Amino acid sequence: MLTTRIIPCLDVKDGRVVKGVKFQNLRDAGDPATQAQRYEETGADELVILDVSATPEGRSNAAHTVAAVRAVLGIPLTVGGGIRAIADAERLLAAGADKVSVNTAAVHDPELISRLSERFGAQCTVLGLDAARDGKGGWDVVINSGTKRVGRDAIEWAREAVARGAGEILLTSWDQDGTRAGYDTDLLRAVSNAVNVPVIASGGAANAEHLVDAVRAGADAVLAASIFHDGETTPNDVKAVMAAHGLKVRR
Numbered sequence: 001m002l003t004t005r006i007i008p009c010l011d012v013k014d015g016r017v018v019k020g021v022k023f024q025n026l027r028d029a030g031d032p033a034t035q036a037q038r039y040e041e042t043g044a045d046e047l048v049i050l051d052v053s054a055t056p057e058g059r060s061n062a063a064h065t066v067a068a069v070r071a072v073l074g075i076p077l078t079v080g081g082g083i084r085a086i087a088d089a090e091r092l093l094a095a096g097a098d099k100v101s102v103n104t105a106a107v108h109d110p111e112l113i114s115r116l117s118e119r120f121g122a123q124c125t126v127l128g129l130d131a132a133r134d135g136k137g138g139w140d141v142v143i144n145s146g147t148k149r150v151g152r153d154a155i156e157w158a159r160e161a162v163a164r165g166a167g168e169i170l171l172t173s174w175d176q177d178g179t180r181a182g183y184d185t186d187l188l189r190a191v192s193n194a195v196n197v198p199v200i201a202s203g204g205a206a207n208a209e210h211l212v213d214a215v216r217a218g219a220d221a222v223l224a225a226s227i228f229h230d231g232e233t234t235p236n237d238v239k240a241v242m243a244a245h246g247l248k249v250r251r
Helices: 032-041 062-071 086-096 104-108 111-120 155-166 183-195 208-217 237-243
Strands: 005-013 016-021 024-030 047-051 077-080 099-102 125-133 139-143 148-153 168-173 199-203 223-224
Touching: 005 032, 005 199, 005 237, 024 032, 024 111, 032 047, 032 062, 032 199, 062 077, 062 086, 077 125, 077 208, 086 099, 086 111, 086 125, 099 104, 099 111, 104 111, 104 139, 111 155, 125 155, 125 183, 148 155, 155 183, 168 183, 183 199, 183 208, 199 208, 208 223, 208 237
Parallel strands: 005 047, 005 223, 047 077, 077 099, 099 125, 125 168, 168 199, 199 223
Antiparallel strands: 005 016, 016 024, 125 139, 139 148
């Protein structure tokens, strides 16, 4: 049995960590490198950096932020936001990323996943999948940092992305993101049952019990931001609760 990974997420804009609800009303949450170092010291298994303004502003992810984080970080690092081509991924990997996450650009150009997987390997290619309930019992794919629905079924897109070479799915419930109401466990269960690659749960955590719920719904890893940024808990504290519930974590 593999251990469940605890992954703090740094949403970054203009070189600073930010936090909001559904990427709106963003507030400053600190320096990325300082936060990254603190998370590793308190038990994080991996770290994700998402440049939340790169795609809406039509620019590339800031490699210098990645390099600054990598200088103080020893755990795996996934970076997403503004990756539209092999060259964008190469720049971030050279700066210190271990994996790259593609979202909007992959929806517009699904072959991007194939090209990334062929060039860097499936283990390096992450699909960032943002999904929102469609009112009919399913979920729509949303892009451009949640500002646009594309009328595509999220479960089918997850299957296609894996068939094209995505080795992991970073799954964010747009309905739950920043709400602190817990993950969308129905969505997690549906995607986890549909694909044979690890699924990272994202969007809505307020406490360790929410992370437990996500794992029981099929998540292989759990991502959170606010509960760590605001100092409410640490990855090690979360792991203690998860272990008490019988889940296997790296201590």
